Structure formats: C-alpha cells, structure tokens
Amino acid sequence: MLDRNTDILIVGLGLMGGSYARALTAAGYCVDAIDRDPEAIRYALAEGIIRAGATDADPALIGRADLVVFALYPHVFLSWLEAHQGLLKPGALLTDVTGVKGAVVKAVQAGLRSDVEFIAAHPMAGREVSGVQNSTPDIFRGANYIVVPTEKNTQSAIETCRTLGEVLGFARVSELTPEEHDEIIGFVSQLTHCIAVALMTCNDDQHLEEYTGDSFRDLTRIARINDEMWSELFLLNRDALLSQMDAFEAQLGRLRETIASGKRDEMRAMMRRSAERRAKFDKITK
Amino acid sequence: MLDRNTDILIVGLGLMGGSYARALTAAGYCVDAIDRDPEAIRYALAEGIIRAGATDADPALIGRADLVVFALYPHVFLSWLEAHQGLLKPGALLTDVTGVKGAVVKAVQAGLRSDVEFIAAHPMAGREVSGVQNSTPDIFRGANYIVVPTEKNTQSAIETCRTLGEVLGFARVSELTPEEHDEIIGFVSQLTHCIAVALMTCNDDQHLEEYTGDSFRDLTRIARINDEMWSELFLLNRDALLSQMDAFEAQLGRLRETIASGKRDEMRAMMRRSAERRAKFDKITK
Numbered sequence: 001m002l003d004r005n006t007d008i009l010i011v012g013l014g015l016m017g018g019s020y021a022r023a024l025t026a027a028g029y030c031v032d033a034i035d036r037d038p039e040a041i042r043y044a045l046a047e048g049i050i051r052a053g054a055t056d057a058d059p060a061l062i063g064r065a066d067l068v069v070f071a072l073y074p075h076v077f078l079s080w081l082e083a084h085q086g087l088l089k090p091g092a093l094l095t096d097v098t099g100v101k102g103a104v105v106k107a108v109q110a111g112l113r114s115d116v117e118f119i120a121a122h123p124m125a126g127r128e129v130s131g132v133q134n135s136t137p138d139i140f141r142g143a144n145y146i147v148v149p150t151e152k153n154t155q156s157a158i159e160t161c162r163t164l165g166e167v168l169g170f171a172r173v174s175e176l177t178p179e180e181h182d183e184i185i186g187f188v189s190q191l192t193h194c195i196a197v198a199l200m201t202c203n204d205d206q207h208l209e210e211y212t213g214d215s216f217r218d219l220t221r222i223a224r225i226n227d228e229m230w231s232e233l234f235l236l237n238r239d240a241l242l243s244q245m246d247a248f249e250a251q252l253g254r255l256r257e258t259i260a261s262g263k264r265d266e267m268r269a270m271m272r273r274s275a276e277r278r279a280k281f282d283k284i285t286k
Numbered sequence: 287m288l289d290r291n292t293d294i295l296i297v298g299l300g301l302m303g304g305s306y307a308r309a310l311t312a313a314g315y316c317v318d319a320i321d322r323d324p325e326a327i328r329y330a331l332a333e334g335i336i337r338a339g340a341t342d343a344d345p346a347l348i349g350r351a352d353l354v355v356f357a358l359y360p361h362v363f364l365s366w367l368e369a370h371q372g373l374l375k376p377g378a379l380l381t382d383v384t385g386v387k388g389a390v391v392k393a394v395q396a397g398l399r400s401d402v403e404f405i406a407a408h409p410m411a412g413r414e415v416s417g418v419q420n421s422t423p424d425i426f427r428g429a430n431y432i433v434v435p436t437e438k439n440t441q442s443a444i445e446t447c448r449t450l451g452e453v454l455g456f457a458r459v460s461e462l463t464p465e466e467h468d469e470i471i472g473f474v475s476q477l478t479h480c481i482a483v484a485l486m487t488c489n490d491d492q493h494l495e496e497y498t499g500d501s502f503r504d505l506t507r508i509a510r511i512n513d514e515m516w517s518e519l520f521l522l523n524r525d526a527l528l529s530q531m532d533a534f535e536a537q538l539g540r541l542r543e544t545i546a547s548g549k550r551d552e553m554r555a556m557m558r559r560s561a562e563r564r565a566k567f568d569k570i571t572k
Contacts (some may be wrong), residue, residue, distance in 0.1 A: 073304040073455045093458050112563055124499035149416035162420045174496045181497075187489050190504040194541055195481060197507060197560040201547075202537035203530075205474050208565050210460045211430055211467075213410035219481060223564040227557035238545055245542050249535065251488035255480055256531050259524055264517050274483040276510040281495050 002067065002163045004028050011080065013040045013053070015127060016097050017071035018135025023168045026137070032061045040132045049266045067104035067160070070096040073229060074104050074236055085113055093157055094118040095164065099185065099229075101148045101178035103236040104285040109152045119157040120148040122181065123170065124189070137169055145170035146180045186240035191248055193230055194241070194271070196223040200269045287351065287442070288449045290314050295351035297366065299326045299339070301413060303357035307335045309454045312423070318347045325326055348373040353446070355429045356382040359515060360390050371399055380404040381450065385471065385515075387434045387464035389522040396436045405443040406434040408467065409456065410475075414510045424456055434467050461469025465542055472526035474532050477534055479516060480527070482509040488526035 008024055010017045011170055011224035021044060024031050033050045036040055041053035054061055062068070070077045077096060084105065084124065090093075094116060098104050105120045108268030114174050124146065125139040158175070165173040176184065200223035209215070234241055258267035261271075296303045299321035308328060310317050316476055319336045320343065321327055327339035347493050348354075348370065356363045359375070363382060368379075374380075380402060391406045398404055410432065411425040421546050431451030431491055451459040462470065486509035494502070520527055544553035 007491050025345065032450070045352065047543045123331060143429075143499065146497055171495060176497070184491065184494070184497045187491075188494060188498045189373075192485070192501040192505045194538065195485065196501075196536040197557055198450065198534060198541050199478070199481065200560040200563050201556055202534045205470065205473075208474060210458060210463070211410065211432060211470045212474045212567075213429065215478040215482075217567075218504045218507050219478045220564050220567070221504050225557045225561050227554040227561065230557060233555045234545050235548060235550060236552065238548075242542065242546055245538070245545075247488045248484060249538065252480065252484040252531070252535065255484050256528065259480075259520050260523060260528055262524075264521060267520065268513040268516045270487055271483055271511045274486040274509045275511050275513065277486050281498075281503075281506070 001186060002160050002167065006030075006066045007064050008032070009034065009061055009069060010050075011035075011066045011068060011069035013037075014045055015132070015135050016123065016125075017069070017126075018044065019047070019137050019139055020069055020071065020097075020131030021134065022047075022133075022135060023137035023140065024053075025264065027047045027167050029167075029246050032065065034058065034061060035132075041082075044132055046218050057084040059087050063089055064077055065089060065092060067164075068094045069093060070094065070098075072096075072098075073232055074100065075099050075232065077104070078107060080220075081108060082111065085116070088116050090115045092116045092122060093160060094215075095121050096277075097121065097124070099189065099233045100236040101181045105150060107179050109150060110210060117152075117157050118156060118222045119153050119161045121161050121165065122146045122148060122185070123165070125170075128221065130226065134227070140169040142171045146175045146181060147173065147175045149175060150176055150178065162247075181235050182240045183244075186237055186244040189232060190230075190237060190241045191244045193222055193225055194234075194245060196220050197225060197247070199223070288446050288453065289462075292316075292352045292385060293350050293462045294318070295320065295347055295354045296357060297321075297354060297538060298357035298362075299323075299330055299418045300357060301416045301418070301421050301518075302409065303355070303410075304330065304335070304418030305423050305425055306355055306383075306474045308333075308359065308416075308421060309423035309426065311335045313335075313453050315380065315453075318329075318351065320344065320347060321418075343370040343373060345373050349375055351375060351378060352379065353450075354378060356380065356384075358384075359518055360384050360386065361518065363390070367394060371397075371402070374399065374402050375522055376401045378402045379446060381407050381447055383407065383409050385475065385519045386522040387467045387471075388526075391434060391436055391464050395436060403440060403443050404437075405439050405447045406436075406464070407447050407451065408434060408471070409451070409454070410417045414507065416512065426455040428457045431459045433459065434464055435461060435462045436464065439535075454477060468526045469530075470525050472523055472530040475515075476520060476523060479508055479511055479535070480520075482506050482512060485509070497510045513534075 010033045044050045057204045124144040296319045299319045330336045410430040
C-alpha cells in the first residue's frame with residue numbers, strides 16, 4: 001500500500017522523474033532520487049523536491065526504498081536492474097514510465113529477484129522540453145495513466161500502482177495488457193509522432209512560417225522530437241507501429257481516391273465520421 | 287485607400303465575416319452586412335457590430351459600399367457576383383476570404399464589371415466552430431494574412447488590401463500569386479486536414495480516449511471538419527493537394543522503411559531534421 005510512510009526512490013531525474021518527484025513531495029511523501037547528472041540532483045535538492053540524492057547506485061538510498069520508479073530509457077532501465085537489483089530492499093515494489101511494454105515488462109519480470117515485484121505503468125504525459133528544470137506535475141492534469149499488469153503481478157501491486165496514478169494527479173487510471181498497450185500506443189502516440197516528423201520534413205519551402213495557420217502548427221508541435229528516445233521506442237514496438245502506419249496510409253489513400261476521382265459524397269461521409277468521432281472524443285476527454 | 291469614410295459591406299456573416307465585422311467596427315469603420323440568415327443579422331445588430339443589415343441583395347447597402355468583403359463558399363461567391371454585380375458602386379473594391387485562389391480569382395476577375403476591382407486575400411485564421419455567434423477578432427492575433435494579386439490588380443488595391451489585413455489585427459501580411467498560394471495552402475492547410483481526417487477514421491477502437499495523450503489530441507483537433515466547405519475547397523485545389531499528399535506519403539514511407547529495416551541512424555537523422563525545422567518555425571512564428 002502507498003501511504004506517507006512509503007519511502008520512494010526515483011531513478012532517472014529528467015522531465016518525467018522530476019515531475020513525479022514534485023507531485024509526490026507535494027503530496028507529503030519522502031522522495032529520494034538517483035541521476036548520473038550532478039546538476040539534476042543539485043537542482044532538485046535546492047528546489048526541495050527530493051529528500052536526498054545520489055549520482056550513482058547508492059546502496060543506502062536503494063536499500064531503504066519501498067517503491068522505486070524507473071524513469072529511464074528502456075535499455076538503460078534493463079541494464080540498471082541487471083547491475084544493481086541486488087541492492088533492492090526485500091519486498092520492494094518497482095514501477096516505470098516506459099513508453100513501450102511488450103519488449104520491457106517480460107524481460108524485467110523474467111530477470112527479477114523473486115522477493116521484489118515490478119508493475120509496469122505508462123503516464124501519458126510529456127512536454128517538448130526535457131530535464132528536471134522543466135518538470136511540473138501540471139502535465140498530469142487531465143491526462144491518462146495506464147497500468148500494465150501481467151499474470152505475474154499481485155492484486156496488491158496493481159492497486160498500489162493505480163493509487164500512485166491518482167496521487168500524481170492523473171485524471172483517469174486504466175489497465176491494459178502489454179500487447180493491448182503497445183497496439184494502442186503505436187496508434188495514439190507513435191503513429192502521431194511519425195506523421196509529425198514526415199509532415200515537417202516533406203517540404204523544403206523556407207518561408208512556410210509566413211503562410212501557415214494553426215492547423216500546421218498543431219500537427220507539428222510534436223515534430224520537435226527527441227531522436228534518441230523515440231528511435232528506441234519505435235524499434236522496440238516495430239510490428240505494432242508498422243501495422244498502425246499501414247492502417248493510416250490505407251485510410252489516407254481512400255481519402256486521396258475520393259479527391260482524385262471527385263467522389264464528393266464519399267469524401268463528405270468520411271469527413272462527417274471524422275467530425276463525429278472527434279466531437280465525442282472532446283466530450284469524454286475534457 | 288482605406289480610411290474612416292470607407293463604407294464597408296460584408297457579404298456572408300458567419301464566423302469569418304462576423305470576426306471581420308467586429309474588428310472593423312471596433313476600429314471605427316462603418317460596416318454593413320448581408321446574410322441570408324435573419325438570426326445572424328439580428329444578432330450582429332444587437333451586438334452593435336454592424337450599422338445595418340439585410341437578408342437579401344439590398345440595393346441600398348450594396349450601392350453605398352466602397353469596400354465589399356465576400357465571406358462565402360466559393361461557388362456561392364461566384365453566383366452572387368453573377369446575379370448582383372450590377373448593384374455595386376462604380377469604383378468599389380471587392381475582396382474575399384476564400385481558401386483557394388486559382389479556381390476563384392481568375393473566374394471572378396474575368397466576369398467582373400470593368401469599373402470595379404477584385405483583390406483576393408486569404409486570412410489564415412479560423413476556429414472549430416461556426417457562425418457569427420462564435421466570431422471574434424482574437425483569431426487574427428499572431429496569424430498570417432495573404433494578399434493574392436494578379437496582373438489585373440492595381441498597386442492601390444494591393445495597398446488597400448494589405449492595410450485591411452493590418453487593421454484586422456493580423457501579425458504578418460504577405461503576398462503570393464494564386465498558384466503559389468494554392469500550392470502552399472495545399473500543404474499547410476489542406477494536407478493537414480486530410481491527415482487529421484484519415485487519422486481520426488483509421489482506427490475503430492471505441493475506448494481510445496482513455497489511453498490518449500496530447501499528441502493525438504493535437505493532431506486531430508481539426509478533424510472536427512466542416513464537410514460542406516472543405517470538400518469544396520479540396521476539389522477546387524485538387525491537383526496541388528494531390529501532389530502534396532503524394533510528397534507526404536513518400537516521406538512517411540521513407541520513415542516507415544527506416545523502422546522496418548532497423549536503420550536507426552537514418553531514422554534519427556530524419557528526426558533531428560524535423561526537430562530543427564520545427565524549432566526554427568516556433569521562433570519565427572511567436
């Protein structure tokens with residue numbers, strides 16, 4: 001259970017780890033952090049958003065944590081656990097913020113000590129800037145938090161992880177299997193980033209900004225992409241992402257055909273379906 | 287020249303016509319309006335954003351206007367002129383807000399009385415709602431206004447149209463030929479709407495809203511599309527739009543190939559180019 005006596009350790013104090021630290025400290029929890037960047041730790045201590053920090057795998061911080069949140073790139077997360085899981089407190093609960101699950105969750109659970117438990121989660125929030133200096137729990141407001149349990153998880157860990165999402169301030173907490181998660185994230189998150197990158201790089205006009213409206217700005221906000229992180233996430237979810245790209249391209253092709261052949265009624269039917277789906281979407285998400 | 291003695295008539299008092307009326311009345315101009323919907327005229331009179339209004343082609347209102355702004359669907363604009371241009375005041379200047387130019391400007395200029403002048407313009411602004419009741423000049427703040435002259439236009443008309451864009455409150459006024467306009471608008475505006483519609487309709491999952499993040503919301507804001515207006519605009523700009531769709535699809539295909547074949551360096555190079563272009567874009571537009 002998550003309560004005020006729970007010692008929380010955040011490994012990876014960037015935008016997401018920092019936002020967790022701010023939200024949890026503000027909610028009255030004791031939060032420690034590990035980050036290889038001394039400036040991130042110094043900043044977080046000065047801001048009062050962590051109790052203690054270290055730039056290496058400090059046995060004291062790791063050994064006292066009841067809940068450890070990993071906010072790392074997937075491959076760094078996996079190698080950190082391999083190297084340092086021996087330092088974890090017996091009974092500790094581990095969770096993460098990783099954007100892909102199939103390639104991560106089972107690898108973690110398979111290699112983990114039997115006296116600790118890992119429950120995967122995906123906070124659907126972010127900003128186009130990075131680092132603890134830009135962190136803010138505001139990104140969780142109105143946002144979705146997905147818990148991604150497997151058959152190896154206990155009901156108690158699932159409950160604690162759901163509570164964590166609520167304490168952080170997410171508007172909605174839900175559950176998906178790793179396969180469901182990766183398929184949906186391939187669509188709502190990865191495909192959208194692919195579209196933004198392709199749109200931002202398919203036209204070399206150097207004066208676009210003089211003629212653009214809000215629609216182009218909206219569709220390319222996420223084109224300011226972190227290439228190191230997203231290339232790793234794309235490749236770890238390759239099959240689901242490719243299948244979502246194919247479904248999108250097929251639908252864009254159908255729309256193209258209505259334009260090329262002047263089938264206005266079909267075009268308008270597709271547009272009406274689009275407007276109806278988006279309207280429902282607005283209502284539910286706001 | 288545009289000055290406080292200029293009598294302005296707005297034909298079509300919807301979201302855009304209404305926003306023009308509000309901005310011009312607030313700037314001290316005398317603004318009349320014609321709209322077939324009596325409720326739009328009644329509302330605009332009650333709000334004090336027009337001096338007088340009519341629901342048909344009122345000869346008194348048309349005959350006193352020095353500047354007439356057409357805020358109509360393209361085919362309605364063309365047939366209105368055909369039916370009523372005899373009522374225009376000699377020397378009147380006409381302009382519009384139409385989202386395509388090649389198919390409109392030359393048709394208008396070819397059929398127009400020789401003692402009036404039409405100068406095309408495209409205010410790059412809008413909202414996902416319609417009607418004069420939702421109009422506001424706030425949509426012009428920070429936005430782009432494009433004047434689209436042809437060889438038939440006088441320097442004086444071009445200057446007046448540029449001044450109109452400034453009076454309305456646009457952040458930047460520029461000039462394009464009809465062909466340049468349609469190519470660029472095919473990209474920044476029409477292609478983006480096609481992408482949003484295809485994205486919003488390519489996945490039937492009924493629970494997407496529980497798992498989505500801001501990226502999907504951003505990319506589908508404009509999926510609440512007005513099918514009557516946009517299907518007309520798409521078909522009037524068919525060739526330019528199809529060629530922009532093809533360029534986008536080819537680039538998305540290139541990105542797909544880097545994912546499918548695991549070419550991470552190429553993928554990251556495309557992402558870095560995307561991030562660099564978008565960053566420059568932000569700087570210039572803000």
